[in-house]
Amino acid sequence: MDEQLIQAIVEQVLTQLNQSTTPTEALDQRIPIAVSARHVHLSLEHIEHLFGEGYTLTPKSELSQPRQFAAMEQVTIVGPKDAISNVRVLGPARDLTQVEVSLTDARKLGIHAPLRFSGDIQNSAPVTIVGPKGSIYLHEGCIVAASHIHMSPDDARRFNVTEGQSINVRAHSARPVIFTNVKIRVSERYRLEMHIDTDEGNAAFIQGSSYGEIISEEETNQPIPTIKKEASTPEQKKELVVYQKKVLTEQAVLKLTTPELLLPKKTIVTALAEDAARRKGITLVRQ
Numbered sequence: 472m473d474e475q476l477i478q479a480i481v482e483q484v485l486t487q488l489n490q491s492t493t494p495t496e497a498l499d500q501r502i503p504i505a506v507s508a509r510h511v512h513l514s515l516e517h518i519e520h521l522f523g524e525g526y527t528l529t530p531k532s533e534l535s536q537p538r539q540f541a542a543m544e545q546v547t548i549v550g551p552k553d554a555i556s557n558v559r560v561l562g563p564a565r566d567l568t569q570v571e572v573s574l575t576d577a578r579k580l581g582i583h584a585p586l587r588f589s590g591d592i593q594n595s596a597p598v599t600i601v602g603p604k605g606s607i608y609l610h611e612g613c614i615v616a617a618s619h620i621h622m623s624p625d626d627a628r629r630f631n632v633t634e635g636q637s638i639n640v641r642a643h644s645a646r647p648v649i650f651t652n653v654k655i656r657v658s659e660r661y662r663l664e665m666h667i668d669t670d671e672g673n674a675a676f677i678q679g680s681s682y683g684e685i686i687s688e689e690e691t692n693q694p695i696p697t698i699k700k701e702a703s704t705p706e707q708k709k710e711l712v713v714y715q716k717k718v719l720t721e722q723a724v725l726k727l728t729t730p731e732l733l734l735p736k737k738t739i740v741t742a743l744a745e746d747a748a749r750r751k752g753i754t755l756v757r758q
């Protein structure tokens with residue numbers, strides 16, 4: 472095994488040990504995070520309008536939620552300022568047509584899309600959809616989708632949450648982010664997955680697969696486990712931060728916002744933690 476791989480494994484194990492729960496319990500609490508790119512849901516009537524009479528969507532790939540699919544079909548969405556082409560249509564057909572974009576997309580299009588949960592499109596933003604055979608102007612239907620978690624009733628019991636509840640999620644990613652006001656959606660049909668949009672995914676630096684965990688309101692406001700200590704010499708005017716856990720892992724370093732961290736003598740520092748500190752320009756000071 473090469474050195475880097477060993478270091479990565481050690482880091483993983485120590486990160487798990489640093490958490491209050493046991494590794495298996497921690498694994499059980501993981502929620503996969505999926506980043507949804509801009510997309511369009513169409514009604515049967517609008518599918519015919521955009522693609523021609525009697526037209527049906529062609530599935531391209533299955534989505535994680537049962538029976539949902541990304542279609543071969545793409546459309547162009549148009550706002551007062553600009554247009555975005557190659558926007559994926561998701562199937563199957565829905566009762567109401569809905570366009571889901573990121574806030575970055577909305578700005579580009581010049582559309583004031585509100586932050587809404589999927590399906591709640593009353594008084595949302597107007598948008599034009601252009602297909603190969605026609606176009607439609609929607610008076611309402613363009614939204615920025617609010618983050619949410621799909622789960623089965625079994626999962627809801629396991630996480631001790633209910634349909635419609637808003638919770639907080641800490642994303643474990645290269646740039647960890649805590650998402651607040653994440654809505655729980657429970658259905659027999661749902662598979663466990665958190666959905667965020669591309670702006671949120673980029674904020675957390677999520678690339679490929681990632682997961683999050685539900686955290687309590689207190690945890691949301693909790694800083695990393697350190698205490699502040701007055702500088703011992705006059706020239707060190709800044710406050711020093713002393714690390715409080717036995718092992719300093721890469722994960723912990725990534726959460727740090729101070730330029731310097733005091734480490735008690737017995738603190739173990741992983742190789743990846745040292746690398747991360749170097750990258751972030753954080754000085755680790757042995758006591």
Ligand SMILES: [Zn+2]
Pocket residue numbers: 619621666
């Ligand atoms: Zn979703």
